[in-house]
Amino acid sequence: MTHADVDDPxxxxxxxxxxxxxxxxxxHAATLVTLSGRPMVSLDGAWLLTLDLFDEGLRQRWFDxxxxxxxxxxxxxxxxxxxxxxxxxxxxxNVLKPEWTYFEGGxxxxxxxxxxxxxxxxxxxxxxxxxxxxxxxxLNGVHVGGHRGGSTPFCLEITDQLRQGRNRxxxxxxxxxxxxxxxxxxxxWFNYGGLxxxxxxVPLPDVFIRQASAALQADRASIRFDLCLSDAVDGEASVTIxxxxxxxxxxxxxxxxxxxxxxxxxxxxxxxPRLYEVRFTFRTDAVxxxxxxxxxxxxxxxxxxxxEPVWLxxxxxHEDDLxxxxxxxxxxxxxxxxxxxxxGCNFLRLSHYPHHEAVARLADEEGFLLWAEVxxxxxxxxxxxxxxxxxxxxLSELICRDINRASVIFWxxxxxxxxxxxxxxxxxxxxxxxxxxxxxxxVGAACLINRETxxxxxxxxxxxxxxxxxEYFGWYEPNFSGLDRLLANSNPDKPVIISETGxxxxxxxxxxxxxxxxxxxxxxxxxxxxxxITATPYVAGLAAWLLYDFRTERRQTSFQRGxxxxxxxxxxxxxxxxxxxxxxxxxxxxxxxx
Ligand code: GCB
Numbered sequence: 001m002t003h004a005d006v007d008d009p010x011x012x013x014x015x016x017x018x019x020x021x022x023x024x025x026x027x028h029a030a031t032l033v034t035l036s037g038r039p040m041v042s043l044d045g046a047w048l049l050t051l052d053l054f055d056e057g058l059r060q061r062w063f064d065x066x067x068x069x070x071x072x073x074x075x076x077x078x079x080x081x082x083x084x085x086x087x088x089x090x091x092x093x094n095v096l097k098p099e100w101t102y103f104e105g106g107x108x109x110x111x112x113x114x115x116x117x118x119x120x121x122x123x124x125x126x127x128x129x130x131x132x133x134x135x136x137x138x139l140n141g142v143h144v145g146g147h148r149g150g151s152t153p154f155c156l157e158i159t160d161q162l163r164q165g166r167n168r169x170x171x172x173x174x175x176x177x178x179x180x181x182x183x184x185x186x187x188x189w190f191n192y193g194g195l196x197x198x199x200x201x202v203p204l205p206d207v208f209i210r211q212a213s214a215a216l217q218a219d220r221a222s223i224r225f226d227l228c229l230s231d232a233v234d235g236e237a238s239v240t241i242x243x244x245x246x247x248x249x250x251x252x253x254x255x256x257x258x259x260x261x262x263x264x265x266x267x268x269x270x271x272x273p274r275l276y277e278v279r280f281t282f283r284t285d286a287v288x289x290x291x292x293x294x295x296x297x298x299x300x301x302x303x304x305x306x307x308e309p310v311w312l313x314x315x316x317x318h319e320d321d322l323x324x325x326x327x328x329x330x331x332x333x334x335x336x337x338x339x340x341x342x343x344g345c346n347f348l349r350l351s352h353y354p355h356h357e358a359v360a361r362l363a364d365e366e367g368f369l370l371w372a373e374v375x376x377x378x379x380x381x382x383x384x385x386x387x388x389x390x391x392x393x394x395l396s397e398l399i400c401r402d403i404n405r406a407s408v409i410f411w412x413x414x415x416x417x418x419x420x421x422x423x424x425x426x427x428x429x430x431x432x433x434x435x436x437x438x439x440x441x442x443v444g445a446a447c448l449i450n451r452e453t454x455x456x457x458x459x460x461x462x463x464x465x466x467x468x469x470x471e472y473f474g475w476y477e478p479n480f481s482g483l484d485r486l487l488a489n490s491n492p493d494k495p496v497i498i499s500e501t502g503x504x505x506x507x508x509x510x511x512x513x514x515x516x517x518x519x520x521x522x523x524x525x526x527x528x529x530x531x532x533i534t535a536t537p538y539v540a541g542l543a544a545w546l547l548y549d550f551r552t553e554r555r556q557t558s559f560q561r562g563x564x565x566x567x568x569x570x571x572x573x574x575x576x577x578x579x580x581x582x583x584x585x586x587x588x589x590x591x592x593x594x
Contacts (some may be wrong), residue, residue: 008177018055025144032155033125036287042198043113049093053103078107127153133152134147141168148390162239180386184381213225220295226257234510266293273406294406315547319353345587348368360402376430382420411444413431417448419460432463455490473486497542504564505517522577551571
């Protein structure tokens with residue numbers, strides 16, 4: 001029997017192939033549409049949510065059901081949309097009800113919206129900021145596509161399924177941890193589920209601008225513009241930067257066009273984060289981006305911003321909030337940047353997955369440099385071609401989304417992955433993908449240490465521009481002698497960034513000397529680390545692990561209680577620990593020279 005045997009009311013009980021029809025129609029990087037400056041209709045707000053641990057909704061095709069009230073049902077049902085819990089989107093279900101805290105499974109979101117055609121907008125897409133991990137989308141009972149990957153945006157065209165008047169939108173979101181996913185089932189953060197970023201309808205003309213980018217070239221005297229349209233048409237697009245008096249046409253062949261034009265913009269930097277309004281048009285369509293122009297390069301063991309060495313004073317951050325889970329409100333993002341500024345930072349590592357797109361927009365405005373990465377974390381199923389396809393797509397979606405953000409200087413392709421042949425091939429392919437999509441930025445990953453010889457030793461390093469090093473000498477190892485050996489023994493030919501170092505401290509817990517989980521040791525740990533790191537010429541920066549304490553079920557001692565306590569500030573995002581002030585004074589001691 002198959003799911004198609006609708007006359008047999010029990011067919012679904014025996015159909016283990018129920019999910020097959022929904023595997024098709026996955027949105028991916030090439031179907032993303034740039035939203036910058038476009039009019040949109042928000043679909044955020046009130047939705048109804050029904051948890052579905054057993055995939056009953058896919059087995060029984062809940063999306064197909066009519067909306068007759070139970071009093072008129074001829075036979076019983078297992079699903080009633082209106083019985084769903086009213087929730088707000090964006091949200092993570094884990095923080096909505098205590099009994100949902102640890103829920104890992106599927107859930108059905110439903111809402112209705114009215115739609116009328118707009119003049120000049122022959123096409124409509126549905127845009128999702130992110131859904132963790134897999135989403136299947138149904139409009140008026142029709143499966144219109146889906147997406148996998150928990151932190152990147154996706155777009156689905158719904159032009160043919162939209163009805164004038166009332167429409168029913170259902171999204172099945174599922175957050176099971178699985179060995180073949182990216183990340184896999186073993187992670188050191190909380191597996192929040194849900195439709196946790198914005199959802200919108202985007203009206204578009206018949207042929208529209210899918211992606212548009214502008215990047216300052218290495219000569220710092222010209223800008224390259226790239227444009228990709230929705231369809232393989234020929235024609236002429238144009239680009240304008242009014243503040244530079246620049247107006248150029250871009251010849252389009254088969255839906256694509258590129259030009260390089262002479263221009264000398266004021267350079268974007270941390271001190272002067274100058275942004276220009278860049279307007280791309282094609283026929284009736286227009287996209288407006290605010291773009292900063294700068295160059296970033298690795299030369300020897302230095303990182304150069306606009307040709308000048310920059311030392312990265314950084315901090316890592318997770319998307320995690322006691323009240324909101326993985327939802328990032330603008331207020332939350334601004335608070336992160338404000339705390340980073342108080343710490344004396346010019347750099348943030350957005351670990352370990354793509355963060356909300358507003359982070360890079362605000363970092364552009366405020367003059368922070370960013371390391372953005374995909375969750376190729378620990379023991380990924382490196383030999384699995386489908387897992388590679390998923391990882392490559394997540395990386396491509398991240399790059400497409402943030403291609404115009406001056407703040408983003410590194411694409412991170414992985415974190416602490418054991419050095420096997422399969423992993424090398426997998427991650428080298430990700431590095432190639434990043435360079436192919438974006439030759440203007442640097443590629444990095446948190447690499448490995450040989451613990452017998454105490455050297456940085458990772459075959460992946462040959463494929464990277466910057467070597468990330470996560471090291472916890474003084475925390476997971478009882479003293480710093482290993483760090484001394486490691487820093488002295490290694491002789492890298494490219495910049496090294498300490499992409500993580502840190503120690504747990506339970507807020508308010510004190511003690512003298514190396515007493516674990518005390519604020520005092522965490523502060524002393526940073527002082528010890530900092531003097532060694534800054535005395536090492538090939539280290540070009542540090543990203544402390546990390547800004548705030550965050551939820552993770554791996555951590556269950558009385559000091560942790562479900563939290564990683566390596567935050568410089570507690571999970572309340574208010575209580576600064578001693579280490580916050582210690583690291584701030586270390587960063588201050590570098591002055592402006594670094
Ligand atoms: C690491 C991981 C990070 C962990 C951290 C820790 O190396 O990259 O995700 O949370 O260590 O606290 O142990």
